[in-house]
Amino acid sequence: MVEARQRHKKGRALSGWVNFDKPLNMGSTQAVGKIRRLFDAQKAGHAGTLDPLASGILPIALGEATKTVSFMQDAGKSYEVVVAFGSQTTTDDAEGEIVEASDMRPDAAAVDAALAHFTGLIEQVPPQFSAIRKDGQRAYKLARAGEKIDLPPRQVQIDTITLLDVLDEAHMRLKVECGKGVYIRSLARDLGRFLGTFAHVSALRRTRVGGFDEKTALGLEKLTALGHSARDLAALDACLLPLETALDDISALALSDDAASCIRQGQAISPSHPPILANQESGAVLLTHNDKALAIAQWDEEGALLKPRRVFNL
Numbered sequence: 388m389v390e391a392r393q394r395h396k397k398g399r400a401l402s403g404w405v406n407f408d409k410p411l412n413m414g415s416t417q418a419v420g421k422i423r424r425l426f427d428a429q430k431a432g433h434a435g436t437l438d439p440l441a442s443g444i445l446p447i448a449l450g451e452a453t454k455t456v457s458f459m460q461d462a463g464k465s466y467e468v469v470v471a472f473g474s475q476t477t478t479d480d481a482e483g484e485i486v487e488a489s490d491m492r493p494d495a496a497a498v499d500a501a502l503a504h505f506t507g508l509i510e511q512v513p514p515q516f517s518a519i520r521k522d523g524q525r526a527y528k529l530a531r532a533g534e535k536i537d538l539p540p541r542q543v544q545i546d547t548i549t550l551l552d553v554l555d556e557a558h559m560r561l562k563v564e565c566g567k568g569v570y571i572r573s574l575a576r577d578l579g580r581f582l583g584t585f586a587h588v589s590a591l592r593r594t595r596v597g598g599f600d601e602k603t604a605l606g607l608e609k610l611t612a613l614g615h616s617a618r619d620l621a622a623l624d625a626c627l628l629p630l631e632t633a634l635d636d637i638s639a640l641a642l643s644d645d646a647a648s649c650i651r652q653g654q655a656i657s658p659s660h661p662p663i664l665a666n667q668e669s670g671a672v673l674l675t676h677n678d679k680a681l682a683i684a685q686w687d688e689e690g691a692l693l694k695p696r697r698v699f700n701l
Contacts, residue, residue: 398429399620402450402701403627408604409437409445421607422447425614426623434459434633435567435596440482443593444604446633454697455633455683458671462597462633463546466563468588470575473557475585479514479572483587491584495553501581502548502561505574510540514572543569558589598635603628630680630699631673637683639673640693647676650684655692671696 405426409418415436423431432453437445443466448456472492476483493501544566552560563571572588579586594601605626613622631639646656672693674682679701684693 398423398427400429400450401426401624401627402452402630402699403448404452404599404630404632405447405449405610405626406599406604406628407445407447407610408601408606409442410607411442412439413607414439415445418445419447422610423449425610426627427620432456434462435464435593437593438480438591440480440588441591441593443591444596444599444601445593446596446599448633449627451699451701452630452633454699455630458637459597459599459633461567463595464565464567464569464593464597465595465600466565466571467551467560467592467594468563468571468575469554469558469560469590470578470586471558471589472579472582472584472586474587475576475579476587478587479570479576480588480591487585489584491582492556493582493584495550495559497582498559498578499550501578502550504581505578506545506548508542508544511543511570511573511577512540513538513570514576541568543567545569545574548574598632599628630701634673634680634683637671637673639675641678642674642676642681644676647674647681650674650682650695651698653695653698655687655694657692 405422407418407422409415413421415433418437419431419433422428426449428449430450430453432448433445434448434456435445437443446459448459471481473489474485475487476485546564546566547562548564549562550559551562554560563569563574571591575586575588610623610626613626614620640658642650642656642658646658649656670685672684672686673680674684674693674695680699682695682699683697684695686693
């Protein structure tokens with residue numbers, strides 16, 4: 388889900404990414420609003436909703452970087468999750484009420500052996516409390532009203548699951564590497580059922596989204612301190628990552644002045660480069676001019692013309 392806001396051109400027209408380390412008890416939309424105000428930015432958006440009860444990496448795009456949000460939605464993600472065995476909740480995490488309970492607690496060997504069942508391309512039913520639309524309404528709104536929702540399973544990709552630690556008899560920490568659309572709450576729920584008991588998420592942290600990881604992440608306290616210490620916002624601006632950070636897996640093609648002018652006017656160009664330059668999945672190419680990002684383009688079906696999809700006003 389992508390959230391973007393604009394206040395009639397109020398604020399600064401700056402562009403780039405903030406690798407935000409979202410704290411607990413803050414929603415993704417709330418985080419976007421907070422970062423936008425801190426940077427006094429005209430426009431902001433995020434890629435990949437992170438629940439209020441989860442912490443960790445929430446890349447936030449400012450300005451023209453919002454045009455690259457869709458690429459971050461498709462990026463791989465990493466999580467560390469604490470699974471609580473023995474009970475299932477209405478929300479599949481610690482926020483909900485317990486609806487099922489069992490005295491059965493699987494040991495580490497049983498959990499480790501079960502993880503292979505949940506890796507690869509699997510079918511997963513989203514949680515009742517999710518943002519998926521059902522009959523035109525968000526599932527979580529229907530669930531809050533007490534309705535039982537029949538959500539169809541979806542295919543998702545889970546690359547690896549690793550048992551990191553046994554915290555106590557009922558709690559184990561796992562590391563999950565996965566693609567887009569994976570619900571970690573559903574994974575915990577289904578893992579418990581597979582092992583003959585119940586389970587839910589008791590703690591969750593996202594440690595990576597694409598090229599954004601914990602090494603360059605900045606928390607709210609740090610960003611707020613920087614904003615208060617520099618009236619000209621230079622200290623905050625220095626934290627911005629380039630727009631191209633979201634496009635690391637896309638080949639770049641430098642353009643001449645004439646070709647760049649055509650792209651700015653929305654016209655296709657015919658460069659003397661083969662279509663193999665395109666990203667394998669999206670067919671996208673990053674076009675640059677004078678070492679600056681100019682546009683995201685895509686080859687036509689014949690592989691002869693590059694058509695601009697998103698032109699950056701930098």
